[in-house]
Amino acid sequence: MFEPLFLNLGQHDALSDGEKAMLGGVMSLERHFLTGQDIVSIGTRPTYSSLLLDGLAARYKVLENGGRQFTSLQVPGDFVDLHAFLLKTMDHGIVALSPCHVIFAEHSGLRVITETAAHLTRLLWLDTLVDGAIHREWIVAMGRRSKTSHLAHLVCELFVRLQVVERTNGMSFHLPMSQSEMADVLGLSVVHMNRVIQSLRKAGLISWVNHTMTILDWHRLQEVAEFDPTYLSMGREPR
Amino acid sequence: MFEPLFLNLGQHDALSDGEKAMLGGVMSLERHFLTGQDIVSIGTRPTYSSLLLDGLAARYKVLENGGRQFTSLQVPGDFVDLHAFLLKTMDHGIVALSPCHVIFAEHSGLRVITETAAHLTRLLWLDTLVDGAIHREWIVAMGRRSKTSHLAHLVCELFVRLQVVERTNGMSFHLPMSQSEMADVLGLSVVHMNRVIQSLRKAGLISWVNHTMTILDWHRLQEVAEFDPTYLSMGREPR
C-alpha cells in the first residue's frame, strides 16, 4: 500500500524494513478526494501531513485579481504537505487535479521519528529538499526559458518522477489535467498555452490526448528542454 | 559571531544555550569572498555547508544561451547550501554579490547533530523549509504578478528578512547589487528592469541609490506587492 512512498524515499538511499514499518506506523486515516477538492486549505494548521497514494495534486496560490499559480505538481509517493509538520501554518492550498487517494501521517508520529530514527528523519528531510530543488528548477524555467522549452522541461520532469514510482507506460503517462490548469503551471493565458502545446506537437516531440501524455522523441525533447535530471537527486547513496 | 544565525533560527523557536554551543561546535574554517566569486560551484560535492555571516549572495543557474537566473538571495544568517548536506551534489552555483564573510559547517558535524539533537535538527530542517516557501512565493511572483508587483514583493521580502537579522536601518537597507543582477532575479532584460524600477520610484514607493534601498511608503508598497509575510513563518512556537 505504501509502495509509492517507499519507491520515492528509497530512490535516494536504502530503506530498512524497520524504517518501512515505522513509516507505516505513523499513518492513520485514509481518504479519497474528488477532482477539484482541496486536500489542504490555505490558512489552516493541519496536525497531520498528507501522503498521496494515487492521483495528481497541485500546490497553488490565488492572487487578488483571481489569477492562480500552481507552485508544484504532486504525484503518487509525494508527501504533499510534509513541510506543514514544521511550518505549522499552510501558506498555500493543495488541490486534487484528479480523484486522489490520500493517507494521513500524524505530526505527533513524525515527531517521534525525529526523536528516535535519525536516518529516516534525514530521508524525510531530503524529500522536502528535493521539493526545493524542483522549485528552483521551475524558477529558472519561468525566468529564462522560452515557453516551449519550459513545457518540454516540465514533461521531462514529470516523466522521470513518475518512472520512479512506476506510473509510466513505455514513453507514456497519465496526465489528468486541462490546458487551462497547465496554463496555471507555466503562468500563461489559456490561449497561449494552447499554442505552446501545439508547437511541441507539430515538432513531433509529444502527443497529449485523452489525458495521456506520450513522449514521441525523448532525445530531442530533452534537448529543447535542456533537461538535466541532476536536481532530482536520483542516485542511491548514504544520506 | 554566530549572532545572525541565532537570530535567524531563533525567530521560529527558542534556541537553548546548549544548542547554540553545538552549532558553534560544528563550525570550522572561515573565509572571505570577493564580489563575483563563487562561494560554491555547480557540480561539486561539498563536505561542508556554508553559513553567510556578512554580505549578499545568490544561488543561480546558467542556460546554454548564456541567460542567468538567480533562484534565491541569501542574507546574513542564511545557510546558503545547507541542502547540500543531504542532496550531496550541487545542482546550481552560489555567487557573492558583495564581499562575503562565510564560515563552514562540516557535514560530519551536522550528521552528529541529526543523531543526537532532535530539536536542533528540526530547526535546521525548518530553515530549509522556509527556503522552499520563499521559492514558492517567487514562482507565484514570476507567473502571475505584474513586474512592478514582483519587484515590490521582493523589496518587502528582503526588508522583513533583513529586519530579523538586524540589518535594516529605519526603512532602509543595504542592497549591494546592480540593476542587471536584479534583472536576473526577476527574469527580465536590463532595459525593462530599469523601467520597472523607475515606475516604483515615480510612484514614490521606493528609493534605490548608492546600493541603499529605502522604502518610502511601506503601506502602499505592501499593497502593490500583495505582500503577506505568512510564508516566512516568523512566529516563535514549539517546532
Add this chain to the structure above:
DNA sequence: CGTCGGGTTGAGTCCATTCAACTTCGGTGG
C-alpha cells in the same frame, strides 16, 4: 583625460495577452 561599468532613454520588433468566435464532445432532459 580617456575609458569602462552602470544607468537611462528612444524606437522598432516580437511575444503574449485579451476578446471573440467557433468546434467538438459528452451529458442531460424534453
Add this chain to the structure above:
DNA sequence: CCACCGAAGTTGAATGGACTCAACCCGACG
C-alpha cells in the same frame, strides 16, 4: 431520439507588454 448545454480545445485579430538594438550620460578610476 435528438435538441440543447457546458466544458474544453482551437483559431483569428487587435492590443499591449517585453525584448533587442542603439545611443547617450555620468561618475569612478587609471
